[in-house]
Amino acid sequence: MAQDLRVGVQLPEVERGVGWAEYAAMARAAEEVGFDSIWLGDHYLYREEGWEGGPWEAWTFLAGLAAITERVRLGPLVACLNFHNPGVLAKKVAAVDEISGGRFVFGLGAGWNRTEFDAFGIPYDHRASRFEESFEIVRRLLDGERVTHEGRFYQVHDAVLLPRPARRPRLMVGSTGDRVLAATLPHVDTWNTWFDWYGNTPEGFETKLREIDSACERAGRDPASIERSACVLVRVGDTKERPDQEGVIPLEGSPEDIGAGPPRHGRGGRRRADPRPRSHHGSIDPSAWRHRATAAHITRGRSRCGIRSRWSGADRGREGPR
Template sequence: MQLRIFTEPQQGATYDDLLAVAKATEELGFDAFFRSDHYLTMGGDGLPGPSDAWTTLAGLARETSRIRLGTLVSSATFRLPGVLAIQVAQVDQMSGGRVELGLGSGWFEAEHTAYGIPFPAKRFGLLEEQLEIITGLWRTPVGETFSFTGQHYQLNDAPALPKPVQASIPVIIGGQGPKRTPALAARFASEFNLGFAEFDQVAPKLDRVRAACTEAGRDPDSLTYSAAHVLCVGANEAEFTRRAAAIGREGAELREHGIAGTVAEATDRLAGLRESGVERVYLQVMDLHDLDHLDLVAREIAPHVG
C-alpha cells in the first residue's frame, strides 16, 4: 500500500510551509505530496491566506527530485481546459515527469463568490468536457492539431503544445456518486479516489467503479483505487490527544473517521482499507508545522503496510 501526504493550504500556509512538508515527504520515503486546490478557508482566519495549487507545484517541481506531485483535486470551474492542459504539462516538464492531475467539478460555492469565479448550477458537463479536452490535447501527436466542439468549450486547430514528459499523465477522478462518477472514471481516469467515505462503505463504493469499468469494456484492474482520510496519530494516547486538539478535532470522532489513534490503531485501520480494495491512501495532514507527525508514520506505520 502506498502512502501519500495530502495538505489543505487554503486553511493558511505559505509556500515555505508547503516546501518544508514536501521535503519531509521526500526524505521520509512517502510516495507523493498532494495539495487541495481551494481559495478560501473552511474555518478559522486562513492566515496568511491561500496559495494557488499549480503555482505551488511548479515551485516544488524544482525543489524536489523523487516524489510525485499533484492536486486532490483541481476544480473544473477554476481554469479553462486548454490553459490547465498547458499548466500541467509545463509542471510535468519542470518535475521531470512526476505530475498527476486530480480534477473534479468543484463544490465550494463560497470561494467562487469571494473571488468572482463563476459557479454554474450544473457543473458535471464542464468536468466531462474538460477531461475530453485535456487528455485529447496531451494525446495529439506533435505536428498535428486538436479541435473540439462541445456545449461548453470549442477549440479550433489547437497546436496541442507543450507536451508533458510522461507519455500519459495520471488523471485522478473521485467522488461518492453511484453512477456518473464511476462511469467518468472508467472513461478517463488512471486512479479512482474515494475521499472521506465511511469505512464500511469503501468496499461497496469501489465495487461500483469496478462494475462501471466492466460495463465500459475496461479491465477494472487497470485502475488504481485510493482513499483519502485525515491523519492524527500519536506514539501514545497523550500525544494523540495533543495532536487532535491542535487541529480542533475530538479524539473519538477522529478514530471513527480517520487514520487516527495510536500507531497500532492506525496500522489496523490501513490494513482494513487494504482488505476493502484500497491500494493507495492519501493522509490528510492538517498541522503543517508538526513534521514529527510524518516522521512517526514513516518509522512506525509505513513499514507495516507497504
C-alpha cells in the same frame, strides 16, 4: 496480482497560516522519510459560521514542489476542472509534469464548494456538463492530439500543446458522481475517494470498491485495470487543528503508534493504531517526520489499492454533480 501499498501526505490548506518556506520544508521531509507522494488541494475560498480562509494558489505551489523534490509523485487532490479554461489547464499540467520529470499525477474532479465559485465569478450551474466538455478537451490535448471543439460551454480551434509533452501524465479522478465517472473511467489510471465518502474505515472502503467495480463495468473498463486510492483522516497526538466530523472516526495516536501498523478499535469506538512492534511493508519512520504529518495503514480489501493519508484540510463535500 497484489501491488505494494503506497502512502502519501496532503499538505495543509487553511487550518493555520503556512507559507512557502514551510511547505518546502514539509515536502523535503516527506520525501526524506519515505512517503511516496505529496498532494495539494485546488481550492480558493472557504466560508462558514463567521469564519473564512483560503489556501495559496495550488498550481504555482505544485510547480515549486516539483522543482525541489526528486522522487515523490505529486499532484492536486483534486483539481477542479470547472475552475479553469480547459486548454490553459492542459498547458499547466504539461508544464508541471515537465518540471517534475514525469512524477506528476493529474487528480481531477468537478468541484463542490459553491462559496468559491460565487466569490470568484465562476459558473456553478451544469457542473457535470461543464466537466464532461472540459475533460474531453484536456484529455485529448494531453494525449498529443490537435483539438477543435465547439461545445455548449467551451470552444477551442486547432489547439495543440507545444512544446509537445514528453508523456501523458497519470490521470486520477476523485468523484462518486455517475456522470463524472462515466466520462473518466474509460481513460483514467486511478480512482480516489475522500475519507468521509467511505467513513474512514476499511469496511467502508471495501463497499466503495464494489461500487467502482460496477461503474467500471458500465463504462466498459476492466475493473482490475484501474488503481484505487483513498484519503485517510489521521490525527497525530493531541492536535485539534481539524474539528471532529460527524460520522467520521479519525485514525489517531502517537506518530510512533501510527507508523507501527494497521489500526485497532480502542475505547469509545475510537480507531487507534496498534502500538505493538511489527514488520510492516511500506511503514514510515515517524521519528524523522517533524511536521505533524504521518502515514496511515488500513487493511486493503483487494489489490491495486493505494492509500493516501491526510493530516489536515478543510471539509469538502462530494466531488461531482449534486
